[in-house]
Amino acid sequence: MTPHAEGISDLIARTALGDRVAFRQLYERTSAKLFGVCLRILKERQDAEEALQDVYIKIWQRSGHYLEGQASPISWLVAIARNHSLDRLRARRPAALDIESALDLAATDPDPEQSAENGEQRQKIDECLDRLAPDRADAVRSAYLDGWSYAELAERHGVPLNTMRTWLRRSLIRLRDCLSP
Amino acid sequence: MTRTDEHGREDDDGVAAAEYVLGLLSADDHAAMTARIANDPALARQVAYWRSRFSAFDEGFAEVAPPPAAFRQIERRLFAARPGPRRLLGLWGSLAAWRGAAAGFALLAILAFGLSVWRPAPTTPVPAATALVASLAAQGSEVRMLALFDPSRGELRLTALSGHPGAGKAFQLWLINAHNQPISLGVLPEAPTASITLPSAISAGLTAGSVLAISLEPEGGSPTGAPTGPVVASGAATAV
Numbered sequence: 415m416t417p418h419a420e421g422i423s424d425l426i427a428r429t430a431l432g433d434r435v436a437f438r439q440l441y442e443r444t445s446a447k448l449f450g451v452c453l454r455i456l457k458e459r460q461d462a463e464e465a466l467q468d469v470y471i472k473i474w475q476r477s478g479h480y481l482e483g484q485a486s487p488i489s490w491l492v493a494i495a496r497n498h499s500l501d502r503l504r505a506r507r508p509a510a511l512d513i514e515s516a517l518d519l520a521a522t523d524p525d526p527e528q529s530a531e532n533g534e535q536r537q538k539i540d541e542c543l544d545r546l547a548p549d550r551a552d553a554v555r556s557a558y559l560d561g562w563s564y565a566e567l568a569e570r571h572g573v574p575l576n577t578m579r580t581w582l583r584r585s586l587i588r589l590r591d592c593l594s595p
Numbered sequence: 596m597t598r599t600d601e602h603g604r605e606d607d608d609g610v611a612a613a614e615y616v617l618g619l620l621s622a623d624d625h626a627a628m629t630a631r632i633a634n635d636p637a638l639a640r641q642v643a644y645w646r647s648r649f650s651a652f653d654e655g656f657a658e659v660a661p662p663p664a665a666f667r668q669i670e671r672r673l674f675a676a677r678p679g680p681r682r683l684l685g686l687w688g689s690l691a692a693w694r695g696a697a698a699g700f701a702l703l704a705i706l707a708f709g710l711s712v713w714r715p716a717p718t719t720p721v722p723a724a725t726a727l728v729a730s731l732a733a734q735g736s737e738v739r740m741l742a743l744f745d746p747s748r749g750e751l752r753l754t755a756l757s758g759h760p761g762a763g764k765a766f767q768l769w770l771i772n773a774h775n776q777p778i779s780l781g782v783l784p785e786a787p788t789a790s791i792t793l794p795s796a797i798s799a800g801l802t803a804g805s806v807l808a809i810s811l812e813p814e815g816g817s818p819t820g821a822p823t824g825p826v827v828a829s830g831a832a833t834a835v
Binding site: 434471557 | 666
C-alpha cells in the first residue's frame with residue numbers, strides 16, 4: 415500500500431519551514447513505505463535502519479527543494495530513499511567491471527518527454543513491460559525494486575554478464591519505443 | 596539491426612540514462628554520469644523521463660514498520676547538536692526606532708517596504724490579487740508582529756516588532772477560519788523577519804477575515820498538531 419498522497423505535499427512544505435511537528439507527521443505517514451524501500455534494496459535490517467535515518471535527515475534538509483506538481487510527493491520521497499540505499503549498496507560492492515562495451519543496439523529516434531508522470535503513462539509502463547519476454551521484464555523490475563547489478567541479474571538468470579547487459583539494454587530500448595510511440 | 600547515424604550518441608545516452616536510474620552502473624560510472632547530468636540538459640531530461648516512468652514501480656515496495664526508536668534517533672541527529680535557541684528578537688527588539696513606533700506607523704513602513712520588494716517585474720503582469728495585512732497582538736502580551744500576505748505568490752511575510760519566546764520555547768503561527776481547527780503555518784524561525792510560502796491549499800483559505808494567531812509552544816512546535824500554549828498574539832487579516 416502507498417501512503418495517501420493527500421496532505422503529504424503540505425507536510426513537506428511545512429517541514430521546509432522547520433516545523434518539527436509537520437516533520438514528525440510526515441515521518442509517521444511515510445516511514446513504513448520508505449523503510450520498505452531501504453530494506454528491500456539493502457536486505458540487511460541493521461543497514462536499512464541506518465539508511466532510514468539518513469534518508470529522513472536528507473528529507474529534512476532537502477524539503478525546500480520539493481516543488482509541488484513536479485512529481486508526486488510519494489515518488490519524490492521514495493526516490494530519496496531508493497537513491498540513498500543504492501549509494502550504500504554501491505559503496506559496499508567490489509569495484510565493478512567497466513560497463514563501457516561496444517554493443518550492437520537496435521536504434522530508433524529518441525523522443526523523451528520531460529513531462530511529469532501522470533496516471534495513464536504510469537499504467538503504460540506495465541503494458542509495455544508485458545510486451546517483453548517475462549524474464550526480461552522481470553529483470554527490469556527487479557533492477558529497480560531490488561537494486562540488483564548486472565552481475566547479480568546475470569547470476570540470477572543464469573546467463574553470462576555480457577548477455578545480461580545486451581538483454582537489458584535492448585529491453586530498455588524496446589520499452590522506450592513502446593512508451594514514446 | 597545496427598544504426599550508427601547522428602542519433603547514435605543520443606540513443607546510447609537514452610539507454611545509459613535508464614541504466615543510471617535503475618542503478619545498474621558501477622560506482623565509478625554512476626559518479627561520472629552524475630557529473631555529466633549536471634552539465635547536459637538533454638541527458639538530464641532523459642534521466643527525468645526514466646525516473647518518471649519507472650516511478651510506476653514504486654507500488655512494488657511493501658510497507659514495513661521501522662523500529663519505534665528510529666524517529667528519536669533521527670531527531671537526536673538533527674536537533675541535539677544544535678546550539679540552544681537564541682532570543683528570537685534580540686537584535687530587532689533593541690532597535691529603538693521599532694520599539695517605540697506606533698503600530699500604524701510601523702504598518703505603513705512595512706507596507707511600503709514589503710510591497711516594493713514583492714511587486715513583480717513590470718514585464719510579468721499578474722492579476723491584481725488583493726494583498727492582506729494583519730497586525731498581531733494580544734492584551735497582556737509583549738508580542739507584536741505584522742503579517743503581509745501576497746495571494747498571487749502565496750507568500751506570507753512576517754515582521755516581528757517585539758517579544759521573544761524564551762529559552763526552550765518557540766512561536767508557532769496558525770491560520771484560523773471561523774470555527775475550524777487552527778491550521779499550523781509553521782514554527783517561526785529565530786529571525787526578525789520570516790517569509791513563508793504557503794501551499795496552495797492553505798493559501799486559498801487565507802482571505803480577508805481570516806485570523807492569524809501565534810501560540811507559545813515547546814521548541815520544535817506543538818507536539819499535538821494543535822495549539823497547546825497560550826496565544827500570545829493574534830489579528831484578523833484585512834485587505835490592503
